[in-house]
Amino acid sequence: MKTQMVKVEILMVAMALLISLSILPAPPVAPKDAEPATIQANAAVLKELDFSSREDFEDAQRGFVAAPAELIVKDAAGRAIWDLKSYDFLKGKEAPATVNPSLWRQAQINMNAGLFKVVDRVYQVRGLDLSNMTIIEGDKGLILIDPLISAETARAALDLYLQHAARRPVVAVIYTHSHVDHFGGVKGVVDEADVKTGKVKILAPEHFLEAAISENVTAGTAMSRRACYWYGMLLPKGERGQVDAGLGKATSNGRVTLIPPTDTITKTGEKRTIDGVEMVFQMSPDTEAPTEMTIYFPQFRLFDSAELACHTLHNILTLRGAQVRDAAKWSFYLNEAISLYGDKTDVLIAQHHWPRWGRESIVKFLKEQRDAYKYVHDQTLRLANEGYTMNEIGPMLKLPASLNSEWYLRGYYGTMSHDAKAVYQKYLGWYDMNPANLNPLPPEETAKKTVEYMGGAQAVMAKAREDFKKGEYRWVAQAVNNVVFADPTNEEARELQAEALEQLGYQAEAATWRNNYLMAAFELRNGVRGGKSTANQDTVTAMTIPMLFDFMGVCLNGPRAEGKVIVLNWNFTDVKETYVLTLENSALTYTANQQAPGADATLTLTRATLDAVNLGKTTFEKEIAAGTIKIQGDGKKFGELMSLLDTFKGDFNIVTP
Numbered sequence: 001m002k003t004q005m006v007k008v009e010i011l012m013v014a015m016a017l018l019i020s021l022s023i024l025p026a027p028p029v030a031p032k033d034a035e036p037a038t039i040q041a042n043a044a045v046l047k048e049l050d051f052s053s054r055e056d057f058e059d060a061q062r063g064f065v066a067a068p069a070e071l072i073v074k075d076a077a078g079r080a081i082w083d084l085k086s087y088d089f090l091k092g093k094e095a096p097a098t099v100n101p102s103l104w105r106q107a108q109i110n111m112n113a114g115l116f117k118v119v120d121r122v123y124q125v126r127g128l129d130l131s132n133m134t135i136i137e138g139d140k141g142l143i144l145i146d147p148l149i150s151a152e153t154a155r156a157a158l159d160l161y162l163q164h165a166a167r168r169p170v171v172a173v174i175y176t177h178s179h180v181d182h183f184g185g186v187k188g189v190v191d192e193a194d195v196k197t198g199k200v201k202i203l204a205p206e207h208f209l210e211a212a213i214s215e216n217v218t219a220g221t222a223m224s225r226r227a228c229y230w231y232g233m234l235l236p237k238g239e240r241g242q243v244d245a246g247l248g249k250a251t252s253n254g255r256v257t258l259i260p261p262t263d264t265i266t267k268t269g270e271k272r273t274i275d276g277v278e279m280v281f282q283m284s285p286d287t288e289a290p291t292e293m294t295i296y297f298p299q300f301r302l303f304d305s306a307e308l309a310c311h312t313l314h315n316i317l318t319l320r321g322a323q324v325r326d327a328a329k330w331s332f333y334l335n336e337a338i339s340l341y342g343d344k345t346d347v348l349i350a351q352h353h354w355p356r357w358g359r360e361s362i363v364k365f366l367k368e369q370r371d372a373y374k375y376v377h378d379q380t381l382r383l384a385n386e387g388y389t390m391n392e393i394g395p396m397l398k399l400p401a402s403l404n405s406e407w408y409l410r411g412y413y414g415t416m417s418h419d420a421k422a423v424y425q426k427y428l429g430w431y432d433m434n435p436a437n438l439n440p441l442p443p444e445e446t447a448k449k450t451v452e453y454m455g456g457a458q459a460v461m462a463k464a465r466e467d468f469k470k471g472e473y474r475w476v477a478q479a480v481n482n483v484v485f486a487d488p489t490n491e492e493a494r495e496l497q498a499e500a501l502e503q504l505g506y507q508a509e510a511a512t513w514r515n516n517y518l519m520a521a522f523e524l525r526n527g528v529r530g531g532k533s534t535a536n537q538d539t540v541t542a543m544t545i546p547m548l549f550d551f552m553g554v555c556l557n558g559p560r561a562e563g564k565v566i567v568l569n570w571n572f573t574d575v576k577e578t579y580v581l582t583l584e585n586s587a588l589t590y591t592a593n594q595q596a597p598g599a600d601a602t603l604t605l606t607r608a609t610l611d612a613v614n615l616g617k618t619t620f621e622k623e624i625a626a627g628t629i630k631i632q633g634d635g636k637k638f639g640e641l642m643s644l645l646d647t648f649k650g651d652f653n654i655v656t657p
Helices: 002-014 036-048 055-061 085-090 101-109 151-164 192-196 208-214 220-231 327-344 359-385 390-396 416-428 443-453 457-469 473-486 491-507 511-526 537-542 545-555 607-614 620-626 635-643
Strands: 064-066 072-074 080-083 114-119 122-126 133-137 142-145 170-174 201-205 263-265 271-274 277-283 293-297 302-304 347-349 566-572 577-584 587-592 601-605 630-633
Touching (some): 036 491, 080 151, 114 347, 201 208, 277 327, 293 327, 327 359, 327 416, 347 359, 359 390, 359 416, 443 473, 457 473, 457 491, 537 607, 545 577, 545 587, 566 635, 601 607, 601 635, 630 635
Parallel strands (some): 142 170, 201 263
Antiparallel strands (some): 064 114, 072 080, 271 277
16 A cells, blocks of 8 residues: 555655756756858848847836846845846847847847836836736735746735835735736745735736636646747857747746635626726737736826737747637737727737837737737638648748738747748648548657668668758658657757757847757757656645646556546545546546445545645544554555556657657
C-alpha cells in the first residue's frame, strides 16, 4: 500500500495547473550569426514599413510619472522573478541583422516601464510583467484591474503607484478575463481575509473561475511545455535570443495566486458603481479568452478594451495550445464596442501595451482591428470552399494593404498564417480530405522511410547544405527534420537543423515565432533542460471535486487498466458532497450525489484533507493511519486504482523523437 500511496502523492502534485521550468544560464553552444539571406530579408522590411513614424513611441511615453525604483523584482528568497534590466541591449540601437526590424521596434516600445497617468484618476503600471495593471482612484480607495501574473510583480506595481500618487486602500479588484496574466498577482495587492469580510470586492465575468481553473488543467503539462517555446523561457536575452513576447517583454516567474470573485458580470450593459466610480460592462466571450469583458467608464470617457484590441494582431489559436477562438465573434464584439462607446470615448486603454487618445483615432483603431479578424475569418473560409487546405491557406493569406501597413495589426503575437489555420481548424478540423494524410505513419517511421527514399542521410545532408547556402531555410528545416527523427544521434543533422531554424527565427516578425524557432535550435544543440510540476494552493483548492476526478481520468493509463473494474464511494463530510467513482472499460467516470451499495470501498474524508494531500502537505497514508481518512471495504482496490494513474513530466522531446 505504501508504494501505491507514493503514487497518489505524485498524482496530486501533478494536478497543479502549470509546469514551472527552471531558468538556466546561457547555453554552452552559442547561437550563430545572421546568414546573407537573413540580412537581406530583414533589410527589405525597413523598406516595407514606415519606420519614421514616432506616434507609438510618443503614446507609450505619454503621461509618464515615474520609473520603477528597481528593474529587477525578486521573491522572498531573493530569486529574480522579473528582470527588465536584462533587456538593456535594446536601448538606443537600430535593429541588428539577427532581429526583424519590425519586431525590434515593438520590443523597444515595450521597454517603456513605470507608472503612467492616463487621465485624471486613471493610472497604469506597465513593464513590470507581461500585462498592465490599471489603477482607478475612487472616492476613498483604489480599484485595480488585472493584477499581473505574480504576487511579487503586482506588489511592486502597486507600491510604485503609492510612492507617487494617492495613498489609499484597495477596495476592489477586477479580472477582465480568465488568463493568468490578468489575475495571478491578486494576493500581492489584497488580503483574502478582507475579501471574505466584504472589505474588498472581486469582480469578474461570468464563468471566470471555471475557465481560469479548467482551461489548462486537462492538457496542462503539454501546454506548459509548449509555452516554454512560445515565450522563449530558456533563451538568453539578447540580439540572438529572446527580445520580446509581442504583448510585452516576457512572463514573470513568481508566486501565482487566485481569489475567487465575489461578484460576476453576466450581460452586456450591466453596471456597477464602486467607491463613486461607475462602470459599464460589455461581455465578449469566446474571443481572446473563453470568458472576457470590456469596461467603459462614463466619468472619464474611457474605454478599457481588455485584450480585445491591443497593438498587435492577436491569436485565434495560440501556438502553446488552447481552445480555438472565434474570429467572427471577435469582430462582432469589436463592432459592438464601436456602437456602444465609439462616440463617447476620448481615451482607450488595454491590459497590454499603451493607450490611444482621441475619438477619431480610437474608432479607426477599433474598426481596423474588427476588419482584420473578419478578414481572416471570411477569407479563410472562402479559400477553403475553393478547395484549399489548411497548410495552403496559411501562407497564402495576407491582410489587405490598408490594414497590413498599420503597426497595430502587425503579427507580433498572432500571425495571419497561424490565425488562418485556426479558423480552418474550427470549422473543418485537421483532415484535408486527402486519404494519403488520413492515416500516415508516425513521425519516426515516416522520417526513416523518407530518408531511405532520398538516398540516405548523407545524401539529404549534402543537398540540404546547398539549399541552406541559397537561403531556403524553410525547406532545409523540413528536409533535415527527417534526418533528425530517423537518427536523433546524428549531430551533423541536429546542428544544420538548428542553424536553419535559427535563421527563420532571426527573420520572424512575430516574437512568438522567433521564440519557437530559437528554442528549438537551443534544444537541438543543448538538449531538453528539464521541468517540474509544482502545486499551487490557490488553483488546487479552487478546483471542484469533479475537476479533480476529470483530471484523474486523463491520468489513467487505459491499456494497463484493461479488464479491471473498480468502484469507489467518496464521501466529503465538510462540503457535504458524495460521489461514485467507477473504473470500467478502461475509462474513469463518476456520478455525483450517489453512493453505490456494492462499491469495493468507501472513502470518508474532508475536502480540506484532499487539498492538503494535493499540495503535498500530507499523504493519504498518514491521513488513513491518523483516522482522518476512513476506508471501509477493500482498501487495496483504492491503491490499485491509484497505481494505474500516470504522472506527467514537463520535459518531453519536441524537436527530436
